[in-house]
Amino acid sequence: MRRIAVTASIAVALCTGGAVAFGLWVPSLPPLPRLDALPHSVEVVDREGRLLRPYATGDGRWRLKAAVADVDPRYLDMLIAYEDRRFRSHRGVDPLALTRAAWQWLAHREIVSGASTITMQVARLLEPRMERTLGAKLRQIVRAVELERSLSKDDILSLYLSLAPYGGNLEGARAASLAYFGKEPKRLSRAESALLVALPQSPEARRPDRSPQRARSARDRVLDRVAPAIGIPADEIAAAKAEIVPALRRAMPAFAPHAADQTVAAAPDAGIHELTIDARLQRAFEALARERSAALGAGISVAILAVDHASGEVLARVASADYFDANRAGQVDLTRALRSPGSALKPFIYGLAFEDGLAHPETLIDDRPARYGNYAPENFDLTFQGTVSVRKALQLSLNVPAVALLDRVGAARLTARLAQAGGGMVFPKGEVPGLAMGLGGVGVTLADLTMLYCGLARQGTTMALVERRSELPLARPPRRLLDPVAAAYVGQVLLGTPPPENAARNRIAFKTGTSYGYRDAWAVGFDGRRTIGVWVGRPDGAPVPGILGRTAAAPILFDAFARTGELPAPLPPAPKGAILAANGKLPPPLRRFNPDGLAGQNAERVRIMFPPNGARLELALAGGRPEPVALKISGGVAPLTVLVNGVPQERGSGRTIFFAPQGPGFVRLTVVDGKGTADSVMVRLQ
Template sequence: MEWASAARAGAGRWLRRWQNVLAALGLIAAILIGCRLWPHPSLRDALPRSTAIHDDTGRLLRLTLASDDQYRLWTPLADISPQLIDATLMHEDQWYWWHPGFNPWGLLRGAWITYVRHGHPQGGSTITMQLARLLYRLDTRTPLGKLHQVALALRLELFHSKKDILAAYLNSAPYGGNIQGVGAASLVYFEKSAARLSLPEALTLAVIPQDPSRRLDARHGPDVTVVAPRLAAARDRLFQRWLRRHPDDARWRAVFRMPLALHTIAQLPFEAPHAVDQLIAGANARGEPLPSQVRSTIDLGLQQLLERQVRDYVKHMAGVGVRNASAMLVDTRSMDVKALVGSVDYFNKDIHGQVNGTLASRSPGSTLKPFIYGLGLDQGVLGPQTVLRDVPSSFGPYTPENFDGRFLGPVTATQALIHSRNIPAVWVDAQLRDPDLYGFLSQAGVQNLASEQHYGLALVLGGGDVTMQDLARMYALLANRGVLKPLRLRQDVPAVPGKRLLSEAASFIVTDMLEQNPRPGTTFGSRPAAAPVFWKTGTSWAFHDAWTAGGFGPYVLVVWVGNFDSTPNPAFVGIDAAAPLFFRIHDALLAGHPQLRPPSRSLPDGLKRVRVCLATGMLPSRWCPATGETWFIPGVSPIRVGNVYRPVVIDNASGLPACPPYAGGSTRTEVFQYWPSDLAAVFARAGIPIRKPPHNPACANAGQAQGDPPAITSPLRGASYALRLDRPEGNAVVLAATSDADVRALYWFVNDAYIGRATPAHALTWQPVQAGTYQLRVVDDHGRSDARSLEVGVVQ
């Protein structure tokens, strides 16, 4: 019993003796945890940082200066070479993971050497203390300053983890000049990231911070700076210590005996300057800081190709006053800007080279005409073979002229577009409704447009201003089947679905029309077998700007030639000044990518091919001399049987139109062209012989071809049809008609929309999509017709 009582008393004394110690340890632990959990600024944000902007494959385009004019690129500890971390700790602070922020032995040793032995001053600073001096800009040359440094080091250790402190030091240590941190030092000196350093490179960086100004004093070569003897000696001493811990690295001895090249700040890349400027400015405008690493969409190889072609072309054209040009290349699949050349020379003040010409608002000339025709296709104004009138015309008070001052008379919509005829384009725009061209540009996001009344129809001919980037987005819309998407300069910007401004069919047809535009030196109708090009030129009023925009393969390319100060030059004509540069870039791209092809896209739903009379663009009568096929949007594209070519019965004796009834054997049939008077006048002025149809006042209907018009036999007159919702496949309506013996083709229309062609012996089927009253019409190939109404109801 006495033994047990003594044991309990001893245990009580032990608890009383240690409970204060345990309480103190618990209080310390609670303080440490509280300090770590208490909100405090991140060390990452303690100093301003640079941004490394790369191309789409990771090649450096530019390393920006931080706001304090230092190169300081934040690099997480996980992205720094482990060899560099170990070598830095070995060289600077071997007890880093164990001390509380300062090393008493190091401080005493430094004080002894500095103040007692009066040797080279040594501070005895740990990595934490060095970080405190860098962050708080301390003067630590006095004992009081050193005490202040120790106090702040303890504070850093209290509020931050060892890993965070080490990362902050490695990102703020001095590496010579205005280079701070291993991220910037690796890029500047070795042109690689801190994660990819070799052992000699890692040890070289590890010894620089102790004496960066003297150790970097070096011999200069033509391209690189060779590591100075002082720096090489310090690195080699560290390597000997390194081998004691890592004997397997003795294989590096031969490498350490070789000269090590260090690049200089002057050799930092400065690529795609206008694109990088725009990327930075965009982030600043949105008020968002750029991250340390930014992957742009620029392809450095394509960027350099465009720069080289633009530079050589401007030099070649200097004799005619060409001093500047801009160009940009966009991948339509992702809307990534692959190359952007804002001016021919970024550093040339005489031409305002730092201005980004791709963002300048300028008159686009005729480069907007494809979108007028696209809107016309969608609104049923025309088809690609619709014949338009290129004749002197007035649209209210507005009387436009053609660029060449000539009028061609009847031209197809395709010819009018690729030959940039102004009168047809203005006429098409005058027919547009909701949207017209102004509305289209507004929906496309074109900025700084004046009111619609300010432009009127002059907007068609380049009366408003757009930027090259606007044009690139809109021409990419054609390649993307009518969907407008924003351009991308950063890969971390998510792609967006975009918005539809043209139908798939209309954008497909416009692209097909523009692909028929012959490149300079070839003829209309010839198309290259490989990588077809759709393209359009533009010339602004008074020859201020020359444009060419288009696409090939997966790319859209836009080029501009002119002067940033808007000095006019008669040489600034799209086809003469900009198109050659466009095709120089195209050919250079094709040479590097001989298998370049556009992305595979299927034919838009509903798009059809229809045979038309080539001279009129209408359905062919039997008198049409030549026919061909064209694209047709069912229910939208305007189409009817043409009657320009008409037969006339001629009396053999008089040569005049015969009076009916016609006597067999004494008459013959001849075909004449019945062009409207304005087109006939253009033919006459151009010296084009058109046989004038003869006239016989002796009788009515002289020479007119006889024959009965077609008569609809199905559906029956007055009949009603019922749509069965449960059997949609049985809702087809049979269309049939009788016709005269001279008829070869019957053309059927529903509500003036062309639905198909049939021979007199065959019927056509049509399926109504909803209930209502429909107007059916059949026209034979002589222009004679019949029509009737049809009521369609619904049966549940």
């Protein structure tokens, strides 16, 4: 009895002295690390918040933030049942577990069981220490109480889910789930949940990629222990134990790597970067690019860009066939590389011709040998079709009609219009816009070309492409490309272009292009919802004998539309003012295209004398409506047809013709005489 009393006295003295020392020691502890300053992996996510690409921390660790809502609830139940059954009720320290651990320490003079709660484990993760001493345990207790005072239970769980070690450089449940299971931890099987519970206890010894048998044994022990606590049926436990433990570690996701690299470089201090890209489309198109580039041959790459016309948001950007393939220069962004577009610019030549009243889709045009100074364009197959409709000339991508129209429209004007719409054309050093640009004698990027085709789909206006969601409120207003009627004509013509073999007709409006020397193959198309552009070629610009837009790029374009998982949306109906008629029902000047615009050898070309191009006219009002505006004309042969924004207004023989404006705004005025001579001006009514 005396010995027990002495022991009790010593214990009381130790407790009293310890309490005094503890009370003096606690205030000397430094403050907890700032939770908002903890380094985490930078994440690039898609429009729905799905992970596209994470980046390792500065010390090479994969540490992805995770919240309670980011993981499977069954995994959380299993974690709490195994690690800290009274987690929801204690204040950071479990008195029962702590008392048990203390008696074990007094009896054995060493720590037998740690009695660590989840909160105490978080405290240890925030202040890593290698030693397992009483002082370290006391520090964890103090920190756990501090955490419980300042954070909610879910916040503490989120810290554990973000910081717990899982072997190697993996920290947090999301990083572990991506590396071992290839998926986010929102939906986990029983076996996967148990493995994630077991790993942090001994992360290096139980790593599945190095010690799969140890990992399996640890997983099965977790299953046996938590089964009665959370009521898992025996058959589910047996099925979970039969599940194979992953023996390989997967690479972290790296979707849209070029877009991810560029957005992180633009804002290096941000922790999460949100893109407009759709992860589902991005994955599908990256797989498509890899498949097709491998089939096309060594060194050939593929780039694909998909855009929502309504907003200009980039939905997918595959900038190379394989980011990690050095043989294909995978890290070169081929959506922003300058390349020759071949015939892919022809729709815009036709659009300006439609806008100026020089032609209509049903206008007849000659495909015959022609010469412009020293330049004599030829068709790709070195043959001529004779007289064809403008519709057929564009659908068959005939060169001679396109050059004839460009000669009338003007290469400089085409260049200025494309630049006005946001499409930068780059000419060889010392070169100026000329007729050759209609067949690809200019440089353009896939991004700019796709944006211009979006303008056709939007019936005449372009939107700046947007890839970062932070830039959406700052998106520029629409820019003018073509009049709505002209853009609609082009869209309807391209909708009838013969599709690749085995593809459905009249679903996608598209155009192909092949650059000189077989260096670049293009296909750009749109439906009523999306525009997709495809480029195929070698990143170094070397020729690829036999590569053609129609056979190399167009099948990829149609496959990309198919992989969206949706049927192509119909194009919008033609706007008011469109002439839907056969050739014989067209106004006489639009029935046949006259390449020189002259009625006879000595005839004078028709000219608009007033108003001059670029003029600003004040509208006079009568009865609340704008009064007619006079158009003064010289030259040409009667009858004269006036077109306002491509819509025929009046035919007459006088030299002063009046038209009724609809109101303020920009107006394209065109006069066509009886032999096809035309002149056009742009004025602003105010």
